[in-house]
Amino acid sequence: MSDRLLAAHLTAGPAGVPKGLRTVATAADRDSLLAHTQAASFKDLLAKERLRFSQHAEQRLRQRGIVLQPDQLDRIANAVDRAATKGAKDSLVIFRDIAMIVNVPNRTVVTAMDGSSVKDHVFTQIDSAVVVA
Template identity: 50%
Template sequence: MNERLTVGRLYPTPAAPLQRNQAAKQTNGSSDFDRLLQNQIVKFSHHAEMRLQQRGIKLDSEQLCKLESAIDKAAAKGAKDTLMMLGGTALIVNVPNRTVVTALDGASMKEQVFTQIDSAVIIT
């Protein structure tokens, strides 16, 4: 407790580097698990949820499984932002985050131009 306090510094210096590395190893274990879990789930952005609700689009468990599989295939090819056609529904998916960004039904797709995508997947 012989440490001097200076302006802007209210807390003592952090733990020694050795102790910080051990703490980092403990947190990395849980972050690896979180990352693995994140890679297995399809997420929907708030915007996508709103569009699904507004347009009356409902995805059943079989369609979600097909979507997960399509995301896996797109990721294997290095895709980043992908247009995925699932039946009469178009989904824009951010592949690295496994997040559906927006959704369009057949009526909303008329005369639409899809920009800022690097790939397209037709899901059958």
């Protein structure tokens, strides 16, 4: 037991409960709970922010019937991570027959196209391309 807790045993509060012990236990519990809550919230926040879709991109995905599963989104987010490590700003990400323009610093898919829309399309204002395996 620490000296601080031993000293707390010597000081009794109005109800005979050691003041210091009560305060230390409550503060430790609160800090532990706060740390756990913050860690969970931060983890949730990171998970949600791995990849965002602009309103335009969401609209294009719906129009073209493109549905991405969580594991596919993880693979695309990993591709964006790789592009970020190379200093990319605006990247063309190709996943199967889907092409997406991604603003890498903001981790935002700006637009998305399926295979039929990609044919004869010229991509401009990009500085990199990533093919997701």
